[in-house]
Amino acid sequence: MVVPAAQQPVHVTPHRGWKRIQCEPFSKSFVQGQLHVPRRTAGQGRCVKEGFRQSMAWLHTWSGLLVGWILFAVFATGTAAYYREEISLWMKPELHSLSTQAVPPTIAVQQGLDYLSKRAPQAVRWDMTLPDPRNASLRLSWTDPTPAGETPNPRRRRQTATLDPATGALTAPARETRGGDFLYRFHFDLHHIPVLWGRWIVGFCAMFMLVAIISGIITHKRIFKDFFTFRPKKGQRSWLDAHNASAVLALPYHLMITYTGLITLMFLYMPWGTQAVYKGDTNAFFAEVFPSRQPANTTRTGSGVPFADLAPMLAQSAGRWDGDAPGRITITLPGDPNGTLMLTRDNGGRISVTSSDTMTFSSASGALLSETRDDARPAVQTRGVMYGLHAATFAQPLLRALFFLSALAGCVMVASGVVLWAVKERQKYAKKLAAGGRVGWGVRLVDGLNIGSIAGIPIAIAAYFWGNRLLPVPMPDRIANEIMMFFIGWGVSLLAGLIWPTRLMWVWQMALAAVMWMALPVLNALTSPSNLFANALAGRWALVGFDMTVLVLGVGLASIAWVLHRRGNKPVVRKPAGSPAAAAAATAASKTAPKAAPQPTIASVTQEAT
Template sequence: MKQGFRQSMAWLHTWAGLVTGWVMFAVFVTGTATYYRTDISLWMRPELRAAAVEPGIAAERGAAYLKVHAPKAVSWFVSVPQEDRPLIGVYWLDSFEAPIQQATLDAETGAPTTARATQGGDFLYRVHYELQMMPEVGRWIVGASAMVLLVALVSGIVTHRRIFADFFTFRRDRSAQRGWLDAHNFTGVLALPFHLMITYTGIVTLAFTLMPWGVASAYKGDAMRFFVETGQTPAWRAAAGRPAEALPLAPLMARAQAEVSEPLEMVIVNNPGDAASTVAAVFEEPKGLAHRHPQVVFEAVSGAVIARLGTLKPVAHVFTSFLGLHEAHFAGPALRVLFFLCGVMGSATIATGLVLWAVARAPKPGTAPDFGLRFVRGLNLGTILGLPIGIAAFFLANRLLPVALEARATWEGGVFFGAWGLAAVVGLLRPHDRTWREMGTAAALLFLAIPLVSALTTDRGFDFIGFDAAMIAIGLALAWGARKVSRYRGPARTRPATAPESLARA
């Protein structure tokens, strides 16, 4: 090895961070947003009001809809209204090979809701873990990128020998490269335990996609048996092939609720209308790390209890604890704010690292940058500022698209990707320095416009003041950044590169 160990780690850190940086920036930003996924979903359906409907009655209304619209389905799923989602969600599978279908019902009437169609916060959630692509493809890309990011994190710790000393130093006026390096160190070290935890647990949550061979080999391709034996789901009962009338759901849900202290979340009916049909009452997860849902399973015709699920096997408990830690379902308001701020720091760490790569390789004055540098600069712009522009456009589209528009939720997603794609093209074609200022200003104006447009198009007043305040804060932060870029004139004098700067160029 011609280079020393630390120099080799610097090379690994630099290129691992660059190769996955654009994907992981999108993953971090959308993942950070989904800590408030339910709040986003509520904002995106302003027509909804809280509905005081008994969970059992809501389940009956959902089942009544499914009896008419999906009588031959193999499974029904009815999501009962929650405080943060005052709707009845119905889902069904016509066969195990068919895609899941869904509808949203008014909690008080059981009729299809007149609220605007939208994926809400679930859209950003899907971008976070599968990039809104085909699930297997998107999850593989995200999982592989997360593994490379973990390598970049560990190699970065090895590279920066004075990492904690540099954390307390910010020398913006020394040089552009020195300023970006200090900003990268500061945001990276400030939430370093979170960065390591969230990256590793994210990889673990995708384990069945990235490493399916253990379960596939041990269970001979019968993955469902793995989930049954680990206590995560009840055993499937084959249909008897004889029709039979099931008991009403409300009394069964009342019996199940008497056994479980957590609120009812969902009702699952397998083989509806069959003599062997089963009904599972699925409850919200108890407080704690493990992402588990207690269940009480009944025979649909007789009402006899055939299974109770609540305690997971050790391997499942460990896995679901990693999942719970990653998604922070256990977190109260204060801890959720902390997770959110750490996610912001993670996004900033990736963004400053991408910019630092380009700044460290900037040509001398009067020399034109080569194609590779221009390409990286354009991707940086299209990602770091293009993604916020896409998110802001997504929120504005929710307010501006006609409520009755066909395939409205798809149109919202199209606006998101269209705005992001347009910003990326602009970033590649426009002069680099000027475009940072222009796109930063555009992103700021879009976010600042969201509360105004919302106030003009809905009658909710101050109901969403927290969301509106967040949009204003993001807009002001982007405006501040655009102003700093426009006023920056470079260092007053040049200095030889220090050792950390030399490592950054590696």
């Protein structure tokens, strides 16, 4: 009896680290250029355990897919957070007319003291944030005393104001907005859900991403060779090339940003050491780790005492800090004999953000009372460096731009990964689709989620910017309504994608996102006293950079929409008509056409996969 070839046991002896595989009967499929053998086929036969690299491929696929949509939202908003100061400035058009010329710290501090002495003489605390290259305004805040019989609540009694540091004039009341801080907070809090839940969800997704990155490195042994390979218009192969290139392009960044993101919230994810040593007293722990952040005395003993001369204090701090200026000034009990003035060193050029050098003076006499050096222990310094790397607070303009581009590459990596899974699964339904059928509900769900996240998040961020300019300035709860615009844009996009997950929906939503982003400079010119050209002439490069960035991103989204539209409108090649003449012509053409390539054998498949 002759056993058919398809049912004979097949022996494959791969090389380069592959394990010996034996299956009865043999079933093969070609995925990403590799030979994948199922553990068991049709309930019969047997297969030896698959190799380590193949098991990592399975782990890479599912660890990335299950959290890919949340990761894309986190990556996109985190990318925008690199420029949260510039975004906040753009979203407050009342501040666009501020002078961009540098103001000496002595003048800026004196302007703040003069204003606060008139506006809040009885406050228990004054805070001043001095101008820097990314923010030209002098930001003031103060805490009013708590009325008798009321529970102290510093946040409720806190007031703010913004001054022009050159003239000391109060700027026009800026509209209420969270600005770039909303995008920054969203990328690890997720908003609209309890803070701890949001941070646990983001941490869970970040851990999955770290697993996906490491397993992807193990799986892809030609990682650097394929980085220089891109084959357009090849369907699944093109998506895989885009995924590989965007992943390898900023691979050190992807590893760093994922790991440091987990480290920044390590006290939440791993609290057991602190709980064991400090018996659950977290206040004692933070008092020891961050001694400069402890609350100061707020009990008054008098009033009306003038401030000491500021110039010697600033000169003394500059001498101790290698010429660096203070970034923040905190005054407790202003006008009181026991009042203090604390200068905090600007951390703008340092990687570690654990703590800062501080110098505390008597606000009445100007005598140095205490000094805190940034001499934290190695563990605390390590965490500070990790946090600084994640937030890029130290980055100068060029380095910040490189961080931003690397984060964009991360967005492309996540987006192409989840799309690649849908493309691969859709190919399994090729015959069913050709016969007029539909794909399974799982693929349709993934397609809808892909549209709602990859196209929906750009629409949501653009809607947030549009809401900032279109909502009435005196609207009650304006901040909440402005943020609601973000979730309305995202929700409509997600709902439309789930209802109609087709290529045409991709085109419409990408085109809508492109129009919304490219129109932002026009919206700025119509709703603010500045525009792109006026800002360039005045040297307001933060606003110029915002307008140019949104234009480039809009053009990129428009290019994606155009490519999807062209691919969706390709002419369909019809089969020849069923007439005898047409059949004879087709037969003659097939005889003269070159022969098709032979089907790959087991040996050729193994050689290509290795």
